[in-house]
Amino acid sequence: MCLSSAKKMATLQFKGKSPYEGVLSRKHDASDFKYERYTNFFTKDIGSSSPVCLALFGLGRAGSIHLSNIIASPRLNLRYIVEANKDLWEPAKARWNLKDTMFIHPDQVDTVYQDKALQACLIATPTFTHEGYILGSLGAGLAVFSEKPIAEDPRSTVRCYQKADQVGKPLFCAFNRRFDPAFASIRSKVRSGKVGHVQMIKTTSRDSPLPSLDYLKISGGIYHDCAVHDIDMITWVLGEYPTQVFSVATAEIPEIDGINDFDNVAITMKFPSGSIGMIDLCRFANYGYDQRLEVFGHEGMLHAQNDTPNKAEYCTADGSSQAPMYYSFPSRHADGYIRELEHFLDVVQNNEEMSVTDRMTAAVSKIADACEESARSGKPVQLNWTVQEIPKGYVQV
Template identity: 45%
Template structure:
């Protein structure tokens, strides 16, 4: 009688034999142990081997790798035009003022001579944190010193909306270039007067819509204008922010349509190169505190353009999942999408059975649009130094205000609002 061990060995041998016979009957399967590792006939891709990469043409960086382009500029110490810094003054170091201060304080093209604000108790901390030993800090009552100082070439205004027009007119009266956060003034007439004064003074009044300087949105705009999707049928923008503004800010913000929706309105018109001829809007205030102000925190806007293109804008002041900023452009040739950006886009996790997880989107606008804020200031410095013409013209800013006002009217009155445009109003090509 055979031992149990011999019986097990024979069974294993028989099973292996059946597996080998089965594999041999299937020519598409190969048994690696029967083939020598160095058999050159098995090296199916060896014939594709080319010359050394040192003998080949090196790949070039993509135009979209802006960080590498900036490195190359820094590495080669490229100077474009004058190397003298622009003497400037900053008005306001609140939320948006801090965004601008972080760019100005670190920019070798800027000499920050003055900071003007009412938070005098923070001046010493600001000076130490940003190492602004040569910057003079003033209260609003002392601001005349800025305007009368002939060294100051330009001012950046990041104060509450109600102060913009006064600061702009005073700066222009003293021959300064002006970068102002929107809106330029609280009324259309006030804004028109500011631009007229700038023209008379021979200086540029620049109101930045920062999304025009966002690299991703610039890429979408260029491809739309190049005709990648053909004649645009629909364009959609979603703009939700996680960080609710303070009630104090909202009281002086000119309302959601002029404070928030203007960015999306401008971006869509900029991408398309036309202004809407009919708009409609609906708004709600989900937060009772915002309802008490007679304002909105949730908005839908539809726009019809003369070419037939339809636009849709969705806005929310409260997005618990993070900063939600997306654009979709659809046409007969295809679709372009700008999805949400993430701080560490290459990281994903697969833990247990919970599925794929990704790093959250950027928390709020200072981080999401960090590159845009830096780029718009670089553009303004180019304007001051005579190296560029303004990418945003005064009549474009006024057009966006006109559209936002019509949308606000539609939301309040519950009806479509038609818009007409003269040849002098139309956006540049």
């Protein structure tokens, strides 16, 4: 054999065995949740041979996101849509081919509650309507999936959860970022000790597009509309609640200042274990929906960067570029919305343990109140916690 041939064949010594040898079946990595969802369509025992009959309340931004996921799910039968704006009825019927779905005005909502075939309701209406719809749905013996917040004030939220306990039906509050694959992966790694004790945990949340003033006037303010997501994320990852918070906030946009709200917020949280949490929050980023998470500990660092619609890269002599980050939350958190709906159905059909409980939502609201108090007073706020306030899986050192 000539020398050149020997060189070409030099790597034959590294050739592995056939991929068929000794392999009875192939397994995908657990991180590929989309493939897992695909295989579950054929193999997962969902505990019921019949789809869950559901009523959707609201066809606004959140309702429209949920509608597309409901239609796509073989586990659901959309029986009703409750929507006050009748101008949306015909376009929705035509767009989604909703021949078997009844459209109901809120004035006739009792029709929904009296339907014995119905099993669950998804509430995606403005916050001020939540309590009435939640109590009505629970009173009819229906499981409830509610966009956050559950209600406008803590006492109303308590009433809703008390009703859920009374009738023995789940009331699920949708903190959809928990179901984002990247954030969920970071939480899992933190809880398994990959970074050791957490020294710093940071979130960046800069909204896009600029919300309308009509929405901001009924949003509950930036702390309860936006910061609650970051507060929930940080406390969920750590599994503990802060004992001190300090926040500063400004209103750079005159129209937002005019409604006594803020558009730029910074929050620091001190935890009993010694961890420090930081939140960088803004109502508007002109470059897209900026959402990041970083966890730093003695053993290393974890971070979730912004996602983009595609990974194609354009290169020239002047440099390289790629598609900008997602424009807004419906696209950035599309997978999270699907996963949280699947979780709710697992709760309803398979009696799985609900991942967001009354104590968790109450704690997040309490922290948000303290952060806003700090911003308006200019002083840090101390937080005390009773044993009754700490959820299962959380600790208070």
